Amino acid sequence: MAAIPSTTLGAKLPPLGQLGPFIALLIACIAFGFTTDQFFSGENFSLILQQVTVVGVIAIGQTLIILTAGIDLSCGMIMALGSIVMTKLAADMGLPAPLAILAGIAVTAGFGLINGLLVTRIKLPPFIVTLGTFNIAFAITQLYSGAQTVTEVPPMMTWFGSTFALGGTNVAYGTVLMILLYLGVWFWLRETGAGRHVYAVGNNPEATRLVGIPPERVLLGVYVLAGVFYGIASLMSVARTGVGDPNAGQTENLDAITAVVLGGTSLFGGRGMILGSLVGAIVVGVLRNGLTLMGVSSVYQVLITGILVIVAVTVDQLSRKGGR
Template sequence: MSTTNKRPIPWGALGPWIALAVTCLFFATQSARFLSGENLSLVLQQVMVVGVLAIGQTLIILTAGIDLSCGMVMALGGVVMTKFAVDYGLNPYAAIACGLGVTTGFGLLNGLLVTRIKLPPFIVTLGTLNIAFAITQIYSESQTITNLPSVMTALGETFNLGSTEVSLGTVTMLLLYAMAWFVLRETAPGRHLYAVGNNPEAARLTGISVDRVLVIVYSLAGLFYGIAAMLSVARTGVGDPNAGQTENLDAITAVVLGGTSLFGGRGIILGSLVGAVIVGVFRNGLTLMGVASVYQTLITGILVILAVAADQMSRKGAR
């Protein structure tokens, strides 16, 4: 029987799904509560903010870049939209638009610094991380904004799916992933993004404007950070200037665990969703087991190292 038409099993794409299944199976044997609809819904609510941040982070990492500023840009966007609505009495929808504009502007700034001045993305976003943090603390006077209009907390509300309560924010996250998957897989801009990440010079020679793609990618990432800010505000019910201080690393962790290569040009957006859920499942499962949070952080760090090591070995094997 001929095997010339057989496709190899895409272990790189299946890996995150297998890891998620094994993780869920393990915790199901450790706690009877783990597989309950209520608990699984809670996991998705806990990861929805990082999950949306991971969409923007995935777009950037696919171009062989990285964004360390995403968490603090998100926090700034949340403070801007809540402060505009509460302190200045601006229409909530207009206030949300202002917050989205600020985060998108930061993304645009990152993109311009990377493309026009040719600074490394790591250095650029490390700088804008600190800038966003300082502006957030100065503008908010380090005070939490409360008494938000109902429009800003609407995505934190739930509806019943059978006997399980599902958050509107969770549905929003899933819809955003579906949209991002379609654009990356089925459209020319999506293919251009992969081409730039795989080989910028080859992409340029085929007529793709590499700098334009990068600027659009960083700007879109900023927009996703603004949407993540909306979800964070809706879930907590406040504008928190101290939000986002670990979410940048959590988002990168989700992308790496989801199989996207840090070297660019390879990865599936849905893998980042799986990566975010893996982190959420680990933390939730270990909490149900009574394991201290410091060990949760330890295990997450080990998972990241293993994922990057696997990516490195697969690259060497492909040569």
């Protein structure tokens, strides 16, 4: 007798791994909404989104790399280097802002290319490669800036930090750009052959090679594209702070990885949804914002974030074992 297709609600829902980030965000919002009076306001939600723009854009590149079963520890420092390059070229050398911005993005894309070449050509582990380029980018940032903050940034570089009114709430242009970038990458991964190749390489690079797709080329492209997103995040950082800060980026790598993991992307590659990383970044932002409104020390914010990461990775590991 033929099996009858299931028409239950459970059969129609997405897998729990994809729903998890949204459920966590909903629970966090409800919890802080009941414990703090200021949480449920348009201005507060706008502030949360502004606070996660830099990490959110970095997390796009980090997601692409993790989808290929890699990891990038250098993303935060590459972002910081990009911000110093573009601000110094504009403020100190008088280069027009558009050219300075492109130069900064070119530098971050170049570091992505270096990471990709070391991973694909010399076959070094991504963890080791990006740990090394983290330190290299940090040293170059400090030397090039003289360990000094770059001020007198052109207005064009801070435009994404400005806001416009939407329903009585001030929304930053950087927030809009971040959301558009996520939607664009979501469409690319879902609807194009090149995007599906990223998942294929993460699932099984040898099988991908056998069907005529060169995994090395895909990996190299992913690392360069990630570098481009780090460059955009550099501009977001400058727009948010109004300066080029050589000491930025030292924790953004871990924050971005946290957002990706909380968003449901598997550290083992080949599984995940880019929009989940956006939700993961917002979850971290909501937790920090809500705990700050409650007067909780920042030490406990870091503690709770660490616990969430371990839980997310544990769920991923158990789901992989259960699927075998």
